[in-house]
Amino acid sequence: MKSCCPENLPYNQRKAIDELIRDKLIRGREFANQLKVIFSDSIGDGSARAEDLVVKVVNTFTSTLSILNGVESDEVSQFPASIHVGSPCYDGRKSEDSGESIRSTSKMRDRRECYKRRKASHSWIKDSPDLQDDGHAWRKYGQKVILNAKFPRNYFRCTHKFDQGCQATKQVQRIEEEPPMYRTTYSGHHTCKNLLRASQLMLDVPGVTDSSILLSFNDNGHGHHHDNITNICDSPFLSSFQSIKHHISHNESYSSHHYLVSPDDHLSKLDLEDVICGVHSSCTNNSSITHQSSGVDMIVTSVDSHLDEVLAYFDS
DNA sequence: ACCATTTGACCCTA
DNA sequence: TAGGGTCAAATGGT
Numbered sequence A: 001m002k003s004c005c006p007e008n009l010p011y012n013q014r015k016a017i018d019e020l021i022r023d024k025l026i027r028g029r030e031f032a033n034q035l036k037v038i039f040s041d042s043i044g045d046g047s048a049r050a051e052d053l054v055v056k057v058v059n060t061f062t063s064t065l066s067i068l069n070g071v072e073s074d075e076v077s078q079f080p081a082s083i084h085v086g087s088p089c090y091d092g093r094k095s096e097d098s099g100e101s102i103r104s105t106s107k108m109r110d111r112r113e114c115y116k117r118r119k120a121s122h123s124w125i126k127d128s129p130d131l132q133d134d135g136h137a138w139r140k141y142g143q144k145v146i147l148n149a150k151f152p153r154n155y156f157r158c159t160h161k162f163d164q165g166c167q168a169t170k171q172v173q174r175i176e177e178e179p180p181m182y183r184t185t186y187s188g189h190h191t192c193k194n195l196l197r198a199s200q201l202m203l204d205v206p207g208v209t210d211s212s213i214l215l216s217f218n219d220n221g222h223g224h225h226h227d228n229i230t231n232i233c234d235s236p237f238l239s240s241f242q243s244i245k246h247h248i249s250h251n252e253s254y255s256s257h258h259y260l261v262s263p264d265d266h267l268s269k270l271d272l273e274d275v276i277c278g279v280h281s282s283c284t285n286n287s288s289i290t291h292q293s294s295g296v297d298m299i300v301t302s303v304d305s306h307l308d309e310v311l312a313y314f315d316s
Numbered sequence B: 001a002c003c004a005t006t007t008g009a010c011c012c013t014a
Numbered sequence C: 001t002a003g004g005g006t007c008a009a010a011t012g013g014t
Helices: A011-041 A045-071 A106-114 A193-203 A236-240 A242-249 A269-278 A307-315
Strands: A123-128 A138-144 A153-158 A169-176 A181-187 A213-219 A258-261 A287-291 A296-302
Antiparallel strands (some): A287 A296
């Protein structure tokens, strides 16, 4: 399966057009988000329905961008099966063949065409002392011994990769023996129907629905490309979380790099789902996700009535 | 029988 | 060419 662009175009031109499409989609989503804010400020049945439609538009942009980010600049794309029926990469099940090696067969060419290494951007890291359920259904597809690492790395893809074309993957690696610590690297956002389960997990916890959520950011110094981020809105991290970006760019910070999201902000389930997918356990613990290329941390904390204590903790 | 995991092979990127 | 991400046949569990 090729890029979004006509195959007869040179690679760099196709790449440029793909970039253009991505920019247009991002802008479209921003406009839809702004429209959503306007509707959420209005009152009445009509505006409620309109807001619902705008939410659908935003989600369409988001899932399309996820697909495009999966394609990225690769010459060969990884579009989901749902829109590319018949691709040998996405036929859902391996086609049983003779015992003949795939070498020198057409099958080998097919495999080569569908194989592309995933890009490292749009990935985020979560360290955790245990392997909690993050609310998504994962299927393990590989394990590798990693050079200079004590423990093997495990590879997981979304269970709905084939039936819904969901491109989300994660890698899990134990990084500490005692105390136990696991590093999970997520790549790609879920576009499957299971998407809401993670945020549901958090928001279903008694007492969480009526409490605020604190988003804390800090540049942990591991970034290579953007070492001096004074305005968190400029961080490439937030290009993955446009609705959060919109919210914090229109609201005052509680203190440096701390933003409070209250239930009144109309930034509940749908808007926070991407973030919570990464840190759903924040309802009981403080967990962070780290944007891999920029080195920016985002911490999501349920605040309850202890806002001052939480802020003091992060400022210390 | 069906589905998930294991594991060696394959193949891409740096 | 080494390292590591993915594939897919073999295997195991229900």
